[in-house]
Amino acid sequence: MIDSRSFPRFKACSGILVNNSKGFFSGASLPPEVLSKPSAIDIVYQDWASNSEKHVKKNFINTCRKELDNWLFSKVLDKNMSILENTKLVDFFYTHDKNLIVLLLEHNGKTTSVVTKYLVGCDGALSIVRKKIFSKNIRYYVAIQELISGFKLDRAYFIFDDEITDFYGWLIPKGDCVEIGAAVSPFKAKEKFDLFKKKVSEKFGITGDGKIESAIVLRPSSLDEIFLGKDSIFLCGEAAALISPSSAEGISYALLSGKYCAEAFNSNLKSKMESYKEKCKPLLKRLNKKFIKSRKMGNPEDRKLIFGG
Numbered sequence: 034m035i036d037s038r039s040f041p042r043f044k045a046c047s048g049i050l051v052n053n054s055k056g057f058f059s060g061a062s063l064p065p066e067v068l069s070k071p072s073a074i075d076i077v078y079q080d081w082a083s084n085s086e087k088h089v090k091k092n093f094i095n096t097c098r099k100e101l102d103n104w105l106f107s108k109v110l111d112k113n114m115s116i117l118e119n120t121k122l123v124d125f126f127y128t129h130d131k132n133l134i135v136l137l138l139e140h141n142g143k144t145t146s147v148v149t150k151y152l153v154g155c156d157g158a159l160s161i162v163r164k165k166i167f168s169k170n171i172r173y174y175v176a177i178q179e180l181i182s183g184f185k186l187d188r189a190y191f192i193f194d195d196e197i198t199d200f201y202g203w204l205i206p207k208g209d210c211v212e213i214g215a216a217v218s219p220f221k222a223k224e225k226f227d228l229f230k231k232k233v234s235e236k237f238g239i240t241g242d243g244k245i246e247s248a249i250v251l252r253p254s255s256l257d258e259i260f261l262g263k264d265s266i267f268l269c270g271e272a273a274a275l276i277s278p279s280s281a282e283g284i285s286y287a288l289l290s291g292k293y294c295a296e297a298f299n300s301n302l303k304s305k306m307e308s309y310k311e312k313c314k315p316l317l318k319r320l321n322k323k324f325i326k327s328r329k330m331g332n333p334e335d336r337k338l339i340f341g342g
């Protein structure tokens with residue numbers, strides 16, 4: 034496995050695990066260092082356009098993403114897997130007979146090549162693997178979040194405000210801190226986030242400055258934009274655009290598509306790609322419902338019906 038970052042890996046992410054992620058762990062409990070406080074959270078949906086709110090019992094798991102990744106990678110290393118960190122995939126192409134793929138890698142300023150039979154791109158929202166074999170551009174947002182210390186919440190808030198974004202903003206409890214975040218369109222992203230922070234301080238009294246982190250998050254608009262791969266090149270997780278367009282929840286899709294891809298390789302079936310696509314069908318079915326939900330949540334009138342405002 035190669036990754037352009039160093040380990041333990043840091044990825045800007047709130048680390049909320051929905052029920053489908055819980056299914057991945059099939060009942061195995063997460064070690065305490067992975068959990069944030071409170072470890073189980075419910076959601077209050079607030080619509081600032083109609084001044085309404087809805088409490089929903091979710092029982093999601095609140096994790097620290099860095100610790101979660103660290104723990105997951107330690108499990109993989111147990112299985113005799115090696116990781117080349119600080120190693121970036123810069124390009125790749127098939128050999129003339131199409132039997133092998135040549136990868137060009139950059140490590141410490143040096144370029145090397147590696148030959149492989151299969152390539153599995155799990156390289157996230159800006160996947161170089163996807164961009165080379167799939168021509169569609171997928172809408173994306175900038176997700177910015179800031180950890181403010183000295184404030185406690187006992188639940189998370191998902192906030193809709195059309196002045197800030199047609200996606201949403203959030204407040205998530207993280208121990209003695211609150212994470213303020215918003216997924217906004219790239220133009221004047223920081224200004225939009227600052228306006229959101231100002232409104233949060235007025236409505237919740239949460240103020241101050243903390244550590245800011247941000248990353249690109251994809252927001253696909255239909256199943257046509259999901260691409261699981263072609264021939265000997267597979268895509269998993271956000272690289273395949275497997276992410277909820279209504280909540281930007283991507284961990285469960287990354288975990289499950291990675292698992293299905295591994296199962297397809299271990300199945301010894303002739304077409305690993307067909308097997309992978311077959312296994313991913315439930316993920317696509319789930320996403321299809323999210324596309325409908327996302328269109329409704331983006332429309333203030335439809336939202337009023339959902340919120341009962």
Ligand SMILES: Cc1cc2nc3c(=O)[nH]c(=O)nc-3n(C[C@H](O)[C@H](O)[C@H](O)COP(=O)(O)OP(=O)(O)OC[C@H]3O[C@@H](n4cnc5c(N)ncnc54)[C@H](O)[C@@H]3O)c2cc1C
Nearest residue numbers: 037046047048049121122156157176248270271283284287
């Ligand atoms: C601010 C924010 C908050 C979020 N909160 C949540 C949440 O609470 N719950 C949730 O479910 N989802 C959340 N998401 C979405 C979630 O983080 C992603 O969907 C998920 O991490 C996707 O996992 P992945 O393994 O596909 O990609 P990633 O976790 O992005 O991993 C991609 C990896 O590929 C590596 N890479 C990229 N390019 C190259 C290259 N050229 N060569 C080598 N390596 C490369 C990167 O270094 C990285 O390690 C959030 C996203 C953001 C931005």
